[in-house]
Amino acid sequence: MKQRYFLPEGSILDFNPTLRSGRYGLEILDFAILASRPNGKFQFLTSCFLMLAVFFSPLTANAADITQQLHRPLNNSSLRESRDQADTLLRIGEQQQISGYADKTIESCLQALEIYHALGDYKAQGMTYDLLAKAYIELNRFQDGEDALRRRLAIARDTKDFQAQIFALNNISTVLLQKGEFTPAGKTVEEALTIAHNVQNSAGEGLSLSNLGLVNARLGNYNKAIKLYETALSFRRQVGDILGETNTLNNLGEAYLAVGNYPDTIATYGAAMRIAKTTRDRTNYLRAIDGLVMAHSSVGRYERAFDLLEQRLVTARELQNLREEFKSFMTYGNLYEQLNNYLTARNFYERALVLAKALEDSKQEVFLVDKLIKLPKR
Structure with a gap:
């Protein structure tokens, strides 16, 4: 994907x-x-x-x-x-x-x-x-x-653990999505939704609706995805699934971003970021920041994008998570490259390369070495 x-x-x-x-x-x-x-x-x-x-x-x-x-x-x-x-x-x-x-x-x-x-x-x-x-x-x-x-x-x-079946099917569906197998992913999550509905598992319905929205988003059906996410949100709020609500908000923000609706993108990702910060949900917090960085930079608000990116880097370091720190450096490099500030971009790509080596990520090492070779000197 x-x-x-x-x-x-x-x-x-x-x-x-x-x-x-x-x-x-x-x-x-x-x-x-x-x-x-x-x-x-x-x-x-x-x-x-x-x-x-x-x-x-x-x-x-x-x-x-x-x-x-x-x-x-x-x-x-x-x-x-x-x-x-x-x-x-x-x-x-x-x-x-x-x-x-x-x-x-x-x-x-x-x-x-x-x-x-x-x-x-x-x-x-x-x-x-x-x-x-x-x-x-x-x-x-x-x-x-x-x-x-x-x-x-x-x-x-x-x-005969129906709840575990619902969640396992949803997880399999998301993996199939990652592999680009959209049709099997859709059928798998629909099976999960059917089980959830039959056993009246509202948490499972919220999860399945959110992932069904994700399938439609990957198929380019963004308007349908948005409607599914909105329905999913009602279930997730009904059962008090704060983690699920935050994840669905991030998915919804991604759909708004895909259709170029930047005001709703920023509002939705902003809501996700605030909830994630309050609940100390670092995964969704970082993901919301990623969406906001993309949205703000897309409309030329680079100063806000860099402010958010600084928060991202601080969080990654607090977690002592080298992978997330690596991602932050990559994003910095991409933003400065967009601004034609190649010297600063090179600096961040070089820092990312150091972390790629520490993480033993050979794929990213090769990518970054090639990137640095091709990057303009000025």
Whole structure:
């Protein structure tokens, strides 16, 4: 899928926030919680060593390895791994994903899956596949992401978990969109919408309507997409789904931008940014800024665009997320290149190149080297 923004890549995925709920406590990795339990000091140190081991262990797994790893014989040591260790791995995986280390997230998830499989914990396996899929997709490994999501869907169907089916189908639909498979994406999300309507799951209806709007937007049916987004917003507000509302507002802003309606684009993205800032939803906050930068620069309001971009860079650094910092530098470079300020553009592209190397993103390295060669000297 082609990205209309300055950024080389971006997320439009509306994932089920399953990682926010339940006893697994996956919102933020907080060692203070571990330390407050019985034998907290021991658990704290164990978790620290485990995090270091996961962070620095070599990456050897991919989606094709999932089945092999889950079904290989476990030694006695692996069998003694406690549920707490698997839960900790999953927490670490989410923190790695938040910090921009999607490759490390994959390794953590595969280790957690091995333990959950041994325990026969289908609910935990489903949650892990959700996070694993998100990590694959952030690395543009869409087929691997789809594979993980279809495994998650199979678990939901086996356990007759209709809500999980709704969200898994929506997630598969968004991956198909990323792969440019619009017709299958539409059929998949329509199946999710039907299930949501039949079981009267308003949250699922809001999500499915929003993603159906996304399908229509990718097909160029922007007016229909806008109507679907507006209907989705009513469901999301009805159930108090603040995260979903913010995501749909961002989608709606994108549709307005596509039809050249800059006043509504700015108003909608602005609403999304304000809500995301209040709720500390950094993903939607950054995405709203990206839309606003595009809208303001399109009408010549470069000063406002640079103000917003500065906020973006500050947020990326607060998150210590090198990937988002890289995107900020790329956007800076693109804006200055548009203004024919090639010297400053070169400076930001060079800084982006440093981060691309740190992220081991060879694709972006090649792109930036070529960009710097072709960029005018003055």
